[in-house]
Amino acid sequence: MIISFVLDGEEQTLDVDGGLRAVDVLREYCGVTAPKEGCGTGECGACAVLVDGETRLSCLMLAAQMNGCIVTTAQGLGTDGPHPVQEALADLGGVQCGYCTPGIAVTAAEFLERNPDPTRKEIRDALSGNLCRCTGYHKIVDAVEDAAKRLQKEHGRGE
């Protein structure tokens, strides 16, 4: 089938088997490899992307479900330059092997939209679907906390 969607700001029109997994279409057909596959069964969160602004697991989505949607991966997350969450993850040591990071970045970015001033506990809850085997999460939580502050400042300036 023919599917059209906006991927990281760019129009995509593809003729693919609509039953393919979204993660494969993004990675193999669109060449956007930010969504990673860690389990293929919805357990690890590495493949998370934003679909119309909501966090979705692209390993559990079919290509056809992207039709007409706005899909954002970690590669297209920031509008002009990296998203504050991405900067904070890099600055504060939330990145080790980095394989879980794109999934964490989009999940956290969406979470901060909903909850701009979270507690550490809320951050931990929000990230509970994103496994990381390297960091022990401490610095990831630090980074999301810090990103919240960066976003609040940006927001404050904008008003």
Added chain:
Amino acid sequence: MLSTQTIGSRSRRFDAPEKALGRERFASDEYPESMLWAGALRAGVPHGLLRGVDTTQARAIPGVVAVLTAEDVPGENRQGFIHWDMPVLCGTKVRHAGDAVALVVAETRQILAEALLAIVLDIEPLPVVDGLDAALAPDAPLVHDLETGNVLKQASLRKGNAQAALARCPVVIEETFFTPQQAHCFLETENGTAYMAEDGTLHMTVSTQAPFRDRFEIGRALGLPPDRLHITAPFLGGGFGGKDGSTVQCLLALAAMHAGGRPVKMWWSREESMLAGYKRHAARMHFRLGAEADGTLTALICDLDYDSGAYAHLGVEIMALGLEHSSGPYRVEYLEANGRCIYTNNPVAGAFRGFGVAQVCFAFEGMMDRLAVRLGMDPLELRLKNAIRQGDKNGVGVVMTGSTGMAECLVGLQDHQFWRSRDEWVQSAPPLTRRGVGISAVYNGMGYGRGLADAAVAKIRLTGDGRFRVYNSVSDMGQGNSPTFVQIVCEVLNQNESQMELVQPDTERSHPSGSSSAGRTTYTYGKALIQACEAMRDKLLHRAAMVLMADEASALSLVPGAVRHTSSGRELPLAVLAGMLHPEDRVCIGEAMMPVTHDMPDGGESFRLGFPHLIFPYAAHLARVEVDELTGLVTVCDYVAFTDGGRVLNPQNFEQQVQGAVAQGLGYALWEDCVAENGQLRTTDFSTYVIPGSGDLPDIESHAVETEEESGPFGMKGIGEVGMNGPLPAVASALLRMGLPMIRAPFTPERVLKVLCGGNS
């Protein structure tokens, strides 16, 4: 003068921004043009005679390029870089359910899956050797046809007469401990791509911890000359030891040999990784510890059995490290350590952070806690009293000549408010909740140890536009060795990070520098790199002297982006200098080898490789733990780690390593267990094999105890492993102090509840 001091400062990792943006390309991100997919059919039966593999139907499926069996494997069809007992494809016998019996190459993933299903196996089942007891039974079926039954290797270490010494001890403690098989669960599963070029060179991009050694492993297994194998290893999405040794490599190379020059991709699913990937050895450890009435340790006798699973992999070396570390970071005068590495039909065990040591730390620290209880002593005092110090002999008789910060780590804990306030915290437990504060003292030999040259060759290039390119040749699986290399170059050459380029291992561009393992990467390659940088600095100053008209190079210095005539301030930009130099002259190479000990215990000669060690990082951990008396649920509320890794080159990276290792260690303590029933894995994915998530762990406080390791680059040692060893014994220590003597990890609610109700774990 501009200062670019970076060693010792908390700086952002060089690789972090690209990774955070999702732009870093891992091996799994490669989808070369016109590529094929390869996949293995797994036996599904844990033990059996392979009577036949019928591939007719699979071959007939359109889009199937090749269906290969053992008959198609050239070379020795054996993998395993020391013991060589694991076939690439099984020919006659199946030894575990994850054994590969056929390999399919197909146009698409769908066709591949279809073809794998269409292969018909004829396997005559054999009785299953499902664990240590079954393997050691007198009439046990043989996994390999060894004269020693299922015992792959039996060995003993002795220091003095421990039997006689133990008999003289006024206090003797005895216990048996059990640890499970643990899975690495790196998020990027085993994968790679490969193609055979027209000239017969096989090019492979693979998620591997040992690209240089892979050439020999693939070459020998498949009969290819190693110099015809070109391997590149981009950043790994985790490794932890599970990508040390061939995973996809031999299968992938075989597939590429049958793909008519087209590239082939192999990427194991999570389920395949659980089934066929390497695991941490399950262990049974019987300990007898003798001490004086004042708590001075005297003698230890222990018997360690490691379940190697179906193949040897690094089992013998892992057992050797278990024996070496069996008496803990303490002075113990008499030692008798007996080890066996045993074949079963369980998943194959191999290297995993804490290489054989994570297991024994549970046992010797369990003994220390029991001894403290018996003597009515403070458990921290007891540890401090016996802690090994510089100049002491360790358990196997090696004199600790390097930095030895065990006592300092313990003193750090002693002064910590969580330790000081432990009684109040325990007493303020809510109803139906028990609380305990546990501690552990651990260590982990770093480097390959004696008998296996631990060397590295570092290379750095001044590029044509005046930047510096670092050719990392030890894989970065996330631990951050390569960004630290960038820091080292910035420091020695006084340059800014913006001047740097970083290349990941490539057997045609970088030089052999060993594997990414044993906590050795930054130490060994770092030392070599310092040399390369010093040579580069001297070279650049000498070459610049002509232009800047200085009589001596010492009149010049390097500043960011330029060479400066120090007194006049005249500068020669590096980009200009580079243009004057021949490309071959813009390269500097340095090499380093790790020092080894010459002290050997009795019995150690029987290990050929990697024993004993000279340099050890140390750590003391504390866990505040709660147990729900109704459910047996264990919660770790707070965690503190003091670590002696020598000098800290980057505090951020240091904490990352400690926190990550502690998280993995807490998983080992509380949840992780590869359950196999009758040789069949029951924990097949992330829903049945539980690794900690963000909600399961507390914040993890990390403190560095900076001792100076004189042999190391800028005084550092490696801390990749030691943090893994502390959590299991620290949590066990807390539980013991609540009256819950746990001897079997992980401490699941069921097991804890059983002990709460007066049973045995």
